[in-house]
Amino acid sequence: MRLLEGGRTGQIWRDGDAVIRPSGEWTPTAHRFLRHLRSKGFLAAPEPIRITGEGQEVVGYVGGRVCEDLGDPLVGSERMLISAARLLRDFHTASQGFLESDDAAQIWMLPAREPREVVCHGDYAPYNVATIDHEAVGIIDFDTAHPAPRLWDLAYAVYRWAPLSDPANLAVAFDFYEQLRRAGIFCTAYGATVEERRQLPEMICNRLQALIDFMLGSAAAGDETFAEDVEAGDARLYLNDIGYIAEHRDQLRKALS
Structure with a gap:
């Protein structure tokens, strides 16, 4: 077996064509959804393979390169941006029907949001998208999947792929105007409607606030992973980005429309 790098350091392993990772009470629902x-x-x-009795799940390995750095010429390319948006759209289309057809108890890590249009991935960011050359070819880590409007997922995806974070943060690869351009490209490739584009800035802020609330609540309840994220300043970063997006809301809405 080989230890995989990335989130949950030291807890995710590859064994041939299978990946072994921690499971949760939501994992049975996630596996039924993956089969759907x-x-x-x-x-x-x-591909969902099995859930062990030792707090682990086994899923098929998704081939490709995963990278968080949008400054990378491959991951940050316009071709990659377009393919990532189209992959998200295709995923949302394929997710339809699960909520109505699944007759077992549905347990999700994140709370469902109304209207329950699709099953959202919940964390559609570069670090959860497998790529080959300049194309997004796969999606991994379905722990955060949950029912919600498709705009809920699109909002977080645009936030991550543009990305709509203050360029004063040295980790942000693009200036504000390039972020606006990339956000528009993503929405167009996804097929966002005029009304969805109009609502997007506010929805991104709402999505980030929900993430902050969940992180803080989980950390307070004793979840070590979220406690470490809060200690590392992730909640503060999201708060700063809410302020950044709110400050530029009108420009963003104009650029998207």
Whole structure:
């Protein structure tokens, strides 16, 4: 077995064509959902294999390169941006029907949001998208999947892929005007409607606030992973980005429309 780098350091392993990772009470629902995706012909998500009695799940390995750095010429390219948006759209389309057809108890890590249009991925960011050359080819880590409007997922995806973070942060690869351009490209490739584009800035802020609330609540309840994230300043970063987006809300809305 080989230890995989990335989130949950030291807890995710690859064994041939399988990945072994921690499971949660939501994992049975996630596995049924992954089987639904495959039944719809969507093969860009992991194949669910089994859930062990030792607090682990086993899923198929999704080939490709995962990278968080949008300054990387491959990950940050316009071609990659377009393919990532189209992959998200195809995923949302394939997710439809699961909520109505699944007759077992549905447990999700994140709370459902109304209207329950699709099953959202919940964390559609570069670090959860497998790529080959300049194309997004796969999606990993379905722990945060949950029912919500498709705009809820699109908002977080645009936030991550533009990305809509203050360029004063040295980790941000693009200036404000390039962020606006990339946000527009993502929305167009996804097929966002005029009304969805109009609502997007506010929805991004709402999505980030929900993430902050969940992080702080989980940390207060004793979840070590979220406690470490809060200690590292992630909640403060999201708060700063809410302020950044709110400050430029009108420009963003104009650019998207």
